[in-house]
Amino acid sequence: MANLLVNIDLRAGLPTTSSIFALQAARSVASQLGATVVSMVITGPVALPDLERLARILGESGADRALVCADPLFSRPPFWSDQGRVLRLVTDTLRPRLVFLPAGTASAQLGPPLAVLLGATLVPHASCEISLSNDGEPRLHIARRTPRWDGIESTDALATIRPIVAILKAGRPELVSPGAIEAELELLPMPATTLPAIDVLSSREDAFDAALGAQNLFLLTTDLEVSRLNEMAAMPEGTAIIRNTPDAPASNLDVACPEKLFVLSEQSLPNPPPVVVAARGNIALCGPRKPPGTRFTGVYLRNDLSSPDKLIQDLAAIATGKIER
């Protein structure tokens, strides 16, 4: 495996938490298998000092190389008809066997056509880990929830015929020591495209975006005030709370792919979101038989809200990881 490509999603010129997590995951794989981590940034115009800062951040997070294509066209929200031309140019040159995309809505746009471009298998909600087989050969497990969310599927990326494009689930990046080596910065030209352009008529901040990098995600379908949940003193970093509203609908949860999902409802949901397995009791957990490296936990809570303090206490206990073995 010569090149491991990681697409980087930016907000305000900086990589998202999910992008840093994907980069660190790639670094871990590349260090064990002897590959080069190539980060790909497609962005609007960037000043030179900001580019250098970006290369430093990417280098500290594990990238050997930082390919940057900056053009005013990429100041708009990402679509395949725009960004695909750059990804085509890069993949034609690098021929990666493994591509990591960070959790988020941009990857939902770019992942499927990128996989088809490479003739690859697309693995959404992916996690990865290396193990050794009985004969000492490395195995690179790319795992995900099954489409019905009733189990785990795992593929050995080193044994498959096709390349793999993995949209990683959200995770908390490890702290890195500043001053590590800078990624080698390369500026790419703007390639031409044959696809007709998509016009962006208007855009605003996505209310769901904050939830996309969350490891602990609470979905409220109750009247419990968010302010009460925010009172949780022990709420760990990487936790997001959203309401199931038209502006941030639960249907986006399959893009968010948190490690732990908590759904709070006063009654059984008539159509639970696809990531929620209906519970037979007040609290249900999906898991925990998992292959190495997969840590998804889904919790579906039904509560009559008669004792919100107890509910908050329970949620805090779960969110702080006390249920982790």
Add this chain to the structure above:
Amino acid sequence: MNVVVCVESGPISRATEAALELAGGLGGPTEIVALCATDGPEPELRLTRQMRLSRLVVVREPRFAACDPYVMGQLLACAANHLHASMVVLGSRSDVYGSGMTGAVVAKFLEWPLVSRVESMRLDAAWPTAIISDVRTGGRHARIQIPLPNILTTAPRAPAGGRRRIGTLVAPPATEHLAIETLGMSHELLHSIRNPSTEIESFADKVITAVSAADLMEKLMRIPPP
């Protein structure tokens, strides 16, 4: 304008239901065609009047069971061409492996633009050769204009704050069968149908129920490591 909505065999997913609803709401002189390629039962469509489905077309082939999304996508592209489609709409995870590649394969084969997970769609009165849609991407909630012809995928529709109202159900149109030979697919492609699940190991979940977080933790502790 012909709009082809790709639907599953048997019960349809909520993403496909959203695709049918959004296509039905397009307005204008549109004919909505549901297309299903299957080796199994016919689609179980719960149609409302708003879905405005005109035709239900089924392509039947015994080798479709768990076939590769690359083959299924090419077949759907050939069928969409045959049906003179100007637009193809699919659920965002509309292959049997739930990876969401089928729409991208159709888009590549037809060389049409692809936008994933649209939340709305309507014909642009000012420019009738485009669709206006709302979509989330890269931290933005954007309203976009997508030129026709195009491929759109839809996210599963979840109820916003409660039970969704379902209108009066209407009977689906009579099923039309389309022979695979009429679609211009090569025999080599059909012979290449393979089941990629042979490369996948599966592990089933064990569901635990508990009455409190403490109870849950205690039960978890009793489970031996995998």
